[in-house]
Amino acid sequence: MAEMGSKGVTAGKIASNVQKKLTRAQEKVLQKLGKADETKDEQFEQCVQNFNKQLTEGTRLQKDLRTYLASVKAMHEASKKLSECLQEVYEPEWPGRDEANKIAENNDLLWMDYHQKLVDQALLTMDTYLGQFPDIKSRIAKRGRKLVDYDSARHHYESLQTAKKKDEAKIAKPVSLLEKAAPQWCQGKLQAHLVAQTNLLRNQAEEELIKAQKVFEEMNVDLQEELPSLWNSRVGFYVNTFQSIAGLEENFHKEMSKLNQNLNDVLVSLEKQHGSNTFTVKAQPSDSAPEKGNKSPSPPPDGSPAATPEIRVNHEPEPAGGASPGATIPKSPSQSSLPAVVVETFSATVNGAVEGGSGTGRLDLPPGFMFKVQAQHDYTATDTDELQLKAGDVVLVIPFQNPEEQDEGWLMGVKESDWNQHKELEKCRGVFPENFTERVQ
DSSP, X not given: OHHHHHHHHHHHHHHHHHHHHHHHHHHHHHXXXXXXOOOOOHHHHHHHHHHHHHHHHHHHHHHHHHHHXXXXXXXXXXXXXXXXXXXXXXXXXXXTHHHHHHHHHHHHHHHHHHHHHHIIIIIHHHHHHHHTHHXXXXXXXXXXXHHHHHHHHHHHHHHHHHHHHXXXXXXXXXXXXXXXXXXXXXXXXXXXXXXXXXXXXHHHXXXXXXXXXXXXXXXXXXXXXXXXXHHHHHHHHXXXXXXXXXXXXXXXXXXHHHHHHHHHHHHHHHHHHTGGGOOOOOOOOOSSOOOOSSXXXXXXXXXXXXXXXXXXXXXXXXXXXXXXXXXXXXXXXXXXXXXHHHXXXXXXXXXXXXXXXXXXXXXXXXXXXXXXXXXXXXXXXXXXXXXXXXXXXXXXXXXXXXXXXXXXXXXEEEEHHHHHHHOOHHHHOEEEEGGGEXXXX
C-alpha cells in the first residue's frame, strides 16, 4: 500500500509539473502575441546583463590564466633540459662543477615553487570566484519561470474578476435553459449555487495569485540584493588576482637573476683558469663540396695545413764593387709570423721604389675591393660561378652586385693572380666558401 501511495504521489507531482510547463508556455505565447501584458523590471534586467558580462570576463580570465600556467610549466621543462645539458658537458675535472650542479638544482626548485604559488594564489582563487556563478545563474532562470507563473495567475484572476460582473447580471435576469425550465421555487437555489461556484473559483485563483506573487518576490528580492553586490566585487577580485601574479613573477625573476649571476661567475672562473688552454675548434672533414642556396658551406678538411707561401724578400744581386743598387731588407725572426701577402706586397713596394720609383710593383685593386683572404685548404669548384682554390691562394674580396643573392657563409672575389694577369673582373670573379679562407688584410 505504501508503494502504491508513493507511486500516486510521484504521478501527481509529474502531472503538476507538466501542467505548469503547459501554462507557462501558453502565457509566453500570449505575451509574445501582445494579448497578455508582461511584468517588466528594467533595473533587474540591467543587473542580469552585468552578471552575464561578469561571467564572460571571469571565464576568459580563467582560461588565460590556465594558458599562462601551462606556459610556465613548459618554460620550466625547457630550463630543466638546458640545465641538464650543461651538467652533461661540464667535465668532472673542471672547477666549479659542484656549484654549477647546485645552481641547476636551485633553478628547478625555483620554477616548481613559482608554478605552485601561481596555482594556490591565483588559479584556485579564480576557481572559487567563478564557483558562485552557476548557482546564481540557476536562480535567475528560476526567477524568470516564477515571474511567468505570477503573470499567468494574475491574468487568470483578472479574467475571473471580469466574469464576476457577468454573474451578478445573471442573478437579476436568468438566461440559462436550466434556469428557465426549473420551477420558480428552484431558480433561486440554482442561482445561489452558480454564484457560490464562481466565488470558489475566484477565491482559489486569488490564493494561487498570492502564492505565486510571494514566491516570485522572495526570489526577486534576494537577487536584487546579490547581483549588484557580486558586480561590485569584481574590482577587488581583479586587483587581488593581478597583484598576486605580478608579485610572484617579480620575486621569481629576482631569485632567478641571482642564480643566473652565480652561474655566470662560475663560468667566468672556468674561463680564467683554462684561458691558457684555449684552442680553435676545427671543423669536421667533408669530402663533398658545399652547396649554395641558403646553406652553410662545408667545413674545410680537418688537419690539412694551410699552404702559406714562403716569406721571401727580393734582393737585387750585388754588382761588382760591392755596391747594391737595391734596398736589402734583412729578414727578422718575426717575419715568419706575418701573412705572406703582407710581406709580398711590402717587398714589391720596396723593389718598385728602388727600381726608379716607377710603381711597377703596385697592385691595382678591382672595383669595390674590401679586403684580402688567403685559402687555408683546397676547394674544388662545383659550379661555374665558383672559384677553384688551392691552399695559399690570395683572393681579393669584392661585394655582390645584388646583395640579395649572397648566401650565408659565401663571399664574392677574384684570385689575386688572375686579377694581376687579366684585369677582367667578369671573367675572373666567383663565389667561394668563407670558412675555407682566413682574412689577411
